[in-house]
Structure formats: C-alpha cells, structure tokens
Amino acid sequence: MEIDLTEVGMHKGQQYEIIITTIDKDGKSNAAPFGLRVLENNEIFLRIFEGGNTIKNIKENKEFIVNVTADPLMFTLATTNTIPEEYLTRISKKTKSNEKLAYLTDADAYFICEVISLKTSFREDDPIKATEINFIKAEVVEINIKNKCAKPINRAIHALIEALVNYSRINIVDEKTQEYFLERFLESERIIKRVGNEKEKESIQILKENLISQGFDL
Ligand SMILES: Cc1cc2nc3c(=O)[nH]c(=O)nc-3n(C[C@H](O)[C@H](O)[C@H](O)COP(=O)(O)O)c2cc1C
Incomplete structure (x- = not known):
C-alpha cells in the first residue's frame, strides 16, 4: 500500500x-x-x-x-x-x-x-x-x-484560539492588560505565520485588521 x-x-x-x-x-x-x-x-x-x-x-x-x-x-x-x-x-x-x-x-x-x-x-x-x-x-x-481519528498537534490553532480569547476581552480589561494582550497577539501572529495553514493565517489577519480599526497599535 x-x-x-x-x-x-x-x-x-x-x-x-x-x-x-x-x-x-x-x-x-x-x-x-x-x-x-x-x-x-x-x-x-x-x-x-x-x-x-x-x-x-x-x-x-x-x-x-x-x-x-x-x-x-x-x-x-x-x-x-x-x-x-x-x-x-x-x-x-x-x-x-x-x-x-x-x-x-x-x-x-x-x-x-x-x-x-x-x-x-x-x-x-x-x-x-x-x-x-x-x-x-x-x-x-x-x-x-491505531485510532482512525488520529490528529497531530499543530501550534497554530492553539495560538489562534488564545488570540481570539484575548480579542474578545480586550475592551473590558485595563490598559496594562491590553498591552499584555497585544504583545501576546504578536507572538501568536509569529507562530501562525511560521506553522499555520491558510485558514489560520487568514484568521489572524482578520483579527489584526479588526484590532487596528479599533485603534490598537499593531
Ligand atoms: C513541542 C516541542 C517541540 C520541539 N521541537 C523541537 C525541534 O523541532 N527541534 C529541536 O531541536 N528541539 C525541539 N524541541 C526540544 C527538544 O524536545 C528537547 O531539546 C529535548 O530535550 C530533546 O531530548 P532528547 O535529548 O531526548 O533528544 C521541542 C520541544 C517541544 C516541547
């Protein structure tokens, strides 16, 4: 085979x-x-x-x-x-x-x-x-x-989910936490650009554009 x-x-x-x-x-x-x-x-x-x-x-x-x-x-x-x-x-x-x-x-x-x-x-x-x-x-x-549902770990989806969670909270946290979220966002973006698939890359770009349009400095 x-x-x-x-x-x-x-x-x-x-x-x-x-x-x-x-x-x-x-x-x-x-x-x-x-x-x-x-x-x-x-x-x-x-x-x-x-x-x-x-x-x-x-x-x-x-x-x-x-x-x-x-x-x-x-x-x-x-x-x-x-x-x-x-x-x-x-x-x-x-x-x-x-x-x-x-x-x-x-x-x-x-x-x-x-x-x-x-x-x-x-x-x-x-x-x-x-x-x-x-x-x-x-x-x-x-x-x-051994398991037909075998699915290998990919770092990009985890980085994206973390970025989405932070995104959903960014307007209800204080300024210091916002800065921390933005730093984390850049790290998630780096990982996704390196090891992500096309959908993950498109997703992080959508998120970035949304954050920029809200006035965040990225
Ligand atoms: C998720 C994950 C991915 C890793 N990927 C690599 C890699 O691609 N190349 C590498 O040299 N080390 C990588 N490492 C680090 C090695 O696993 C680590 O150096 C380990 O101690 C090597 O063990 P060994 O001496 O038994 O070979 C990775 C670690 C983790 C947790």
Missing part, C-alpha cells in the same frame, strides 16, 4: 508537533518532542539541535519512529525525559528483523522513518541558540494507525 501521511492528518507543507522515539546502541529507549514538516506524502523534514539523545540515536541508527498523539502527559513526560519504559512497545521492522524500534503504546498513530539525508550546519544567528543544527530528510516506510 502506498504511504500517505494524510491518513494521519498530516498535509504537505505543514508543521506538526510529534514525539520521536529512538533506541540507542545499548538498547535504551528515548522519547522527545519535535516539530516535523511534511515535504511529500511519504517524506518529512526535521530540524534538530545537536547535543540530545534523539539526534545521537538517529545518527547511529538512521531510523526512528514518529508518534502522533495529542496526550498532554506524553508531551510533558517526553520533554522532561521521564517517559517510563512501560509506556513503550518494542517492535522489529518487517524488513530488518534484528533491529529494534519502539513506539508509544498509547499513540493514536505512529510511523517508521528512514533517513534520506542528514546535513549539519552551525547557526550563530539562530534565535534559539548558537549551536550546530541537523537538518534531516526522512522517508516514511510504514504507517500504523
């Missing part, structure tokens, strides 16, 4: 927040959240800072698993590096029975990826940190859907 990421709600050109699970050469599993961009229906792109376990394991094994989940606890435990081993299921890839992979047992879907290319560059001007960044292109070789 042809690999098609739209089956797990992922569309070309869009970015999603997912959890990557890997296993190191001593057999120790690791889970951490990352942003993933869809290049093609069977191809993804990752941008991973040097220094973590995931990138080390990906460089060693050239394969990894992407877990699609909206479970807040999974994201939190993955970020704090405290996902217990019992939350993972170990598997062997169909084609390479000796190699072990692991996925999050409760993930709505997961897919196996093989690295196509891995380029490393140093970015002194990176807004997050001046360090080596790895740019990874990977092919999706197997998709497993």
